[in-house]
Amino acid sequence: MTTTIYRTSSKRAPLRDQRGSFFIPFAIHPPFCYDKRVTHEKFQKPYDPQGTEGRIYKLWEKSGFFNPDRLPLINTDEKRVNADANSRRKSVSHPRTSAFCIVMPPPNVTGVLHMGHALMLTLEDIMIRYKRMRGFKTLWLPGTDHAAIATQARVEKDVYKKEGRNRHDLGREEFLKRVEAFAKESHDTIVSQIKVMGASCDWSREAFTLDEKRSLAVGTMFKKMYDDGLIYRGSRIVNWDPKGQTTISDDEIVYETRKAVLYTFRYGKDFPIPIASTRPETKLGDVGVAVHPEGKWKKYIGKTFLIQDFAGVPLTLKVVGDEAVDKEFGTGAVGLTPAHSHTDSEIADRHELPKDRVVIGELGKMSEAAGARWNGKKVAEVREGVVLWLKEQGLLEKEEEITQNVATAERTGGIIEPLPKLQWFVNVNKPVAERGGKTLKEIMREAVASKEIKILPEHFEKTYFHWIENLRDWCISRQIWYGHRIPVYYCKRGFGGELQVHKVVKSVKSDCENPIVSIENIVDCPHCGGTVEQDPDTLDTWFSSGLWTFSTLGWPSFAKATAGTPGPENDLANYHPTDVLETGYEILFFWVARMVLMSGYALGEVPFRTVYLHGTVRDGQGRKMSKSLGNGIDPIDVAKKFGTDAGRMALIVGNTPGTDTNISEDKIRGYKNFANKLWNIARFILESTKGETLESGFSAYSSADMKLREERHGILADVTKDMEAYRFYLAAEKLYHYAWHTLADTVIEESKEIFRSGAPEEQKSRKQFLLHTLDKVLRALHPFIPFVTEEIWQLWKQPEEKEGMLMVQEWPIH
């Protein structure tokens, strides 16, 4: 190996004398002393991501440039317009005037980073780095989510496994301590992993959905909505999870297909209409029978029947006609159990049937209303009992096995028991005076319909509208302990001394206002001075997530008054609405829509301009990654084995928005080779152009090189267009292809001959072309593979100032 190694240590930066020219102390080859480039011994070995990435990340972090307030001016090469005939470029410094902001979808503090997170981080980092290089004041605000139910369930499981105790054994305070300890540990892991991914986010602004500032935001929002009459307490059929002892949202239900027996029977010998049910035990709570208005049972509509004894209880059944009943299905009639079925409850509403006949309790056991015979017994047991009774009475007409979808809780697996409960709701259909009389539903719809928010890919807009059409009031209270406690207090005196939060209790005579909504903690009733007790429930985690774009930017503490001034206290003015929300399509409804709601309601503006939805990351064969299949790929393992750059590139190339993507080790290995290829391209160019410095105004290109230059311009212009249009998958692939198959395979191969036997001008031209191309390729690839490009840049340019880092150089628009 004949390569000259100028320097082997990275310590010595050339010194400057007072006139700003370089003063070379000693031992550096004189002819090339103006060339800061060195051929580093590192280039003698293959690229080593493990030894590089951590060090480079620290370099970036230390620079402070992740923080938009500390970003340097952007340096731009511009042609002089008014000056002399000399068309050489000069360097101009521009302030960063436009802002670009992404608020990171906060990973749950329940575990470790997975491939989906890696994809999210990569896409966002690409956008952020690109915009930073385009001269924007870029803020990428990181954070984590307390993920109430998920985290609590996780800790409950752990505690039970280790100590055999449940949360009630520990008590609220002690249990929360455990959860917080777990969340803290999990948080630290996640943050370190986000850093491994190369994410250039501003850690000084890091947020947590359950920290003090966010809690203030949540409390403020709750009070505002309550005062506006948008939050109300009401008795509704909720999805009760008897196993988790909590209410869960529709979105947290998973349906499992199971076999069940459908029983067809009559309530009594004299009752004319047979009905069918897979849950005869609930029939103890029936208040009527619904039939189709034009069906075969039409003649009974409006009649009321009294059943003296239905398995131990009397029933009063009114026959009503309702369109919701399918005349072809089953017997063409539905027994109505308003307290234990969503649809029955709605039918009962339409026909003013009583809804208070609750026969099943929170523990999944029968209640008093089910009669002395069944009171306190388990549901399954009672089902058998009722069927037996029906058989004995000769009322059972048919038993058939059917498959049905059973609603179960995603987290606990418990079978959902619809129960009426007193819960807190957000009214989505009430006009909001402050917002021109629009309802929350309309706010959500119009933000997208008016194109103020653009969703990528576009077809998800249809799904979004469809979801909004079917939206019901949002139940926001959860009977769990970990989360934002509902900022509501009850004066005990107002309830006659006994607090019964979930039951409708008739107000005892009292002047006290109940409930009392307060952002501050209170212990005494502001009216009578008696003791108050806080609502034991916590808020749905999406309530706090909904505020994420502005609770992270300072709301409600900092008003929107000082746009243009740097500093976190002006973030709301400077960065909201944010520019892009990048997330998985599976949480379009849970989260995206709710952010639109909250932001539109509280600030009167959209939370973001563009929604970029990515797909699910699957394995090489298109299967979902799962623990049971053992086909998961851990992004941290990938970083160790192939380097983060390789993993990032593999996730991006060919990954269109909204579409699932497959990833395999083979694909990642391919891009590890690419990082090494780039390394070798740099090595070749830097070694074969020794003595030559990149001349920024160079124009004496040979005709062949002029052509190559045109081609390069074309590619980079295309890539820039792709970046602007969020076609990162195309941009990445084009750059990959250009670097490998044009620059390396063609240009460099030709150059070898030129350097061997070409004319001096030809050699000079080619050397300049190669240096310029390397410079631009490194810049353009930096958002995608930031580590290897920065490392090459550092070895080549040896910047003395942190402003010389590739991360803050200008993007090559052509």
Next chain:
RNA sequence: GGACGAUUAGCUCAGUUGGUUAGAGCGUGCGAUUCACAUUCGCAAGGCCACUGGUUCGAAUCCAGUAUCGUCCACCA
């Protein structure tokens, strides 16, 4: 049941919104090479762009229908 999407090389997928000969990666076959490359390079094979019809000078791309697969939503007593 409703909505949305997909169907392109052996495999996994692009195809920038109608324009010449449909591309990439991996894989396969043949041949070079240690001269930047824990290799890399060159060459090659391989496609009725699901099917049927329509619009158009021109369709993988737009429209209608059919088939298969997938995702989401709702959930029926």
